[in-house]
Amino acid sequence: MPSLPHSFQQQRPTLVTGFKRADAPSAALVELYNARAILAAPVTAYGKRLGVLLVYAPRAPVFASSDLELIQLLGDHVAMTLENRLLVDEAAQVRAREEATRLKEDFLSSAAHDLKTPLTGIVTQAQIMRRRAQRDPSAPPDPAGLERLLEQSQRLKSLVLELLDVSRLEHGSLIGERQQVELAALVRSVIQREAALWKRVKLRADSSVVAELDAPRFEQALINLVENALKYSQPPLPVIVEVWCDDGEARLSVRDEGIGIPAHDQPLVFERFHRARNVDDRRFAGMGLGLYIARGIIEQHGGRIWVESTPGVGSTFFVALPVLDAVAEPADTASEQVIQ
Known part of the structure; x- marks a missing residue:
């Protein structure tokens, strides 16, 4: 049915009559409505070709030019509706990306801060213990210093495990035997x-x-x-x-x-x-x-x-x-x- 593609390619409404049902874009609809004519109008918004609007009729229209103008108006309305929907979806995607970026930045800032705190404690305590050992290699161990070192190491370990748990959770593999x-x-x-x-x-x-x-x-x-x-x-x-x-x-x-x-x-x-x-x-x-x-x-x-x-x-x-x-x-x- 060559006239229907022309409606999309040439961007003008088209009336098709005298076609074989087997050649129609949807033989089931032609059979259902006993269609004898098909009106087609391009669906285009801001120069973007979105598709073709088809109207099946049981007989050829008496005032074909008026009907073609009407279906073109309908096609333009469909195009605007689709374009508005696309704009809404794009805006939602932009907002979602912006929110994801904000959350990622907040997380990186928070994670860096939380990981830095125990790391700073570990490095500082290790430096103190090293200076003491250099001054007096025979000095006894510092139990309080070792306890602080262990405490900050455990805190760092818990933060890292928490991050690993997020990965396991998102893969559905966090829960074991019950x-x-x-x-x-x-x-x-x-x-x-x-x-x-x-x-x-x-x-x-x-x-x-x-x-x-x-x-x-x-x-x-x-x-x-x-x-x-x-x-x-x-x-x-x-x-x-x-x-x-x-x-x-x-x-x-x-x-x-x-x-x-x-x-x-x-x-x-x-x-x-x-x-x-x-x-x-x-x-x-x-x-x-x-x-x-x-x-x-x-x-x-x-x-x-x-x-x-x-x-x-x-x-x-x-x-x-x-x-x-x-x-x-x-x-x-x-x-x-x-x-x-």
Whole structure:
């Protein structure tokens, strides 16, 4: 059907009649509408050829020139609609690229700062120990200096592992073998292990809740949530961890009485590199990965995580997981553990 390509090539409306159905651009539509004529108009915006608008008619139009003018108007309207859509999509892509660039720059700045701090401590302490050894090779070791060196090395290691975890998370390979875990017992063991730094943490658990977890990874998510709560709340305000069963799910919450999260930041707090706008980077160090990793761990366990927060009042992070078993204990055996 040569006239239809001409409509696109010569950029003018075309009327085609007396064609064979098999030669039509869409034989099924010709059959469906019993078409005897096809009107074609180029779809072009600002000199950019976008396509051809086809109209199938059961008979040849009586006023062909008027109908061709009308279909050309329709073609022009379609072209403007498509061009506007393309402009909107391009603008959205530009904004997305700008936001990605901003996040990348913020991350690199934050990562460089966070990595530089322990590295500076390690280098400084190593230089001090070297000067002491040069002055007096027979001097006894400096336990305090070695402890500072180890502390900063561990901090640097944790930052590097956090970056590696982001890569594993995005490849879906962060969670390993799972086993049945009693949730309150797991939380209690982490509190005892971190007792030196978690002096404000309280555990409340009024039921025995068992879930199938990769225990080390779930502990990592719990530590991220609790340390986040400790960071953004001041002593002696408590951080409360609660464990319970509700609506067939294992539930865990971490509540603080800290600075809170502005409403417009709450949907974004679990995004990579995002930090709420009320966070002072000079007071609160971090790369904005802790909550992102925590969400990934929870979701790869088949669970969900969300936050409720009021600025100046505090935040509560909730975790819901598929539960294997939930047996309520008698009231007198309900537990609360406080690390003083």
